[in-house]
Amino acid sequence: MLQVSSTFDSGNGDLVAIDGDEVRLTIRPDAGDKHLQWFHFRVAGAKGRQLRWVLTNASRASYPAGWTDYGACASYDRVHWFRVPTTYEEGELRCEHEVEGDVVWYAYFAPYDEERHQQLLGWAQEQPGVSLECLGSTLDGRAMDLLSFGAEDGVPCWIIARQHPGESMAEHLIEGLLQRLLDPSDALAASLLERARFYVVPNMNPDGSARGHLRTNAVGTNLNRAWAEPSMEASPEVFLVRERMDQTGVRFCLDVHGDEGLPYNFIAGADGVAALPDAIHRLRDRYEEVLETACPAFQRVHGYPRAAKGEANLTMATNQTAQRFGALSMTLEQPFKDDANHPDPEVGWSPAKCAALGRAQLDALAAVLDAL
Ligand SMILES: [Zn+2]
Numbered sequence: 001m002l003q004v005s006s007t008f009d010s011g012n013g014d015l016v017a018i019d020g021d022e023v024r025l026t027i028r029p030d031a032g033d034k035h036l037q038w039f040h041f042r043v044a045g046a047k048g049r050q051l052r053w054v055l056t057n058a059s060r061a062s063y064p065a066g067w068t069d070y071g072a073c074a075s076y077d078r079v080h081w082f083r084v085p086t087t088y089e090e091g092e093l094r095c096e097h098e099v100e101g102d103v104v105w106y107a108y109f110a111p112y113d114e115e116r117h118q119q120l121l122g123w124a125q126e127q128p129g130v131s132l133e134c135l136g137s138t139l140d141g142r143a144m145d146l147l148s149f150g151a152e153d154g155v156p157c158w159i160i161a162r163q164h165p166g167e168s169m170a171e172h173l174i175e176g177l178l179q180r181l182l183d184p185s186d187a188l189a190a191s192l193l194e195r196a197r198f199y200v201v202p203n204m205n206p207d208g209s210a211r212g213h214l215r216t217n218a219v220g221t222n223l224n225r226a227w228a229e230p231s232m233e234a235s236p237e238v239f240l241v242r243e244r245m246d247q248t249g250v251r252f253c254l255d256v257h258g259d260e261g262l263p264y265n266f267i268a269g270a271d272g273v274a275a276l277p278d279a280i281h282r283l284r285d286r287y288e289e290v291l292e293t294a295c296p297a298f299q300r301v302h303g304y305p306r307a308a309k310g311e312a313n314l315t316m317a318t319n320q321t322a323q324r325f326g327a328l329s330m331t332l333e334q335p336f337k338d339d340a341n342h343p344d345p346e347v348g349w350s351p352a353k354c355a356a357l358g359r360a361q362l363d364a365l366a367a368v369l370d371a372l
Helices: 114-125 169-181 187-195 206-211 236-248 278-294 317-325 351-371
Strands: 003-005 014-019 022-026 040-044 050-055 072-075 082-084 086-089 092-098 103-107 131-137 143-150 155-161 196-201 252-259 266-268 328-335
Touching: 072 092, 082 092, 114 131, 114 143, 114 169, 114 206, 131 236, 143 187, 143 236, 155 169, 155 236, 155 351, 169 187, 169 196, 169 252, 169 328, 169 351, 187 196, 187 351, 196 236, 236 317, 252 317, 252 351, 266 278, 278 328, 278 351, 317 328, 328 351
Parallel strands: 022 050, 155 196, 155 252, 252 328
Antiparallel strands: 003 040, 014 022, 040 103, 050 092, 072 082, 072 103, 086 092, 131 143, 143 196, 266 328
């Protein structure tokens, strides 16, 4: 007898029917009903069976192209996540998997759940010189947490992640980045801490994360379209962070995301911000060059088309912070799929690789920090 559940932190997947070894589910839309793609559910009782599960409303996904050349993530211990054969046919996402455990979890990408988020904050605040500041509350009553550390009068560097809550790879990256930055035996980290003041928001959208959303907060706001005019009613997460940014100033801002379609790691800059000096645009190039060397999983060939000067969408964090502060602002994108330049059918793009890319950000930042 199969039992299917998504009633847990960041769960998403409503059971429609069980028929023999086949489970049919639908993805529950985000608040606001405009987006869906994140799924995360478990199946019990399938050990030794050839399980087939089907997401019947996959064609309604925000990015149906994300299902092409995609393998769903599975785990028996919720630590190691591996990919399982997945196809997108006739508007449905279908997976066939010979199950080896009593319970198996499936997800769009390796989850980064609320408990792990709290553990990360707890670990970080115990490191020397780290402050954990609560900026206020989300609409569901969760804390908007900010970690700050480094030189009091250092260059203000902001790193934020997971405005889009289904992009759990963003917080995996932050974990690697924080672990290196706060490693007292890492000389590069130590030299950055002497020159910079870091402000890190590991999760910009804790409500959406816990609710199992792809893209929005508790009331259906896409936070990365709320930076021009954030409000405490619709986008308190952005309102609180932008308000704090106004106090600290910003010279560097990295906004970490995941991309459903492109099987690459890449950066999108603030090309469309007309007021941004050419010197800052050149620093962005320098940052990318060093990052590519420090972590070959990052590449510069594939990415979004660059916006023409003067055509920046100022509702997005990267453009708003570039315009508002004249900062070197960048959006870092990682794949849900695999890194097509370094294919790894077993795990695809994975939490360990996210963390390594996070650690490599320090090499790139070190190359531009003194010019900021
Ligand atoms: Zn995103």
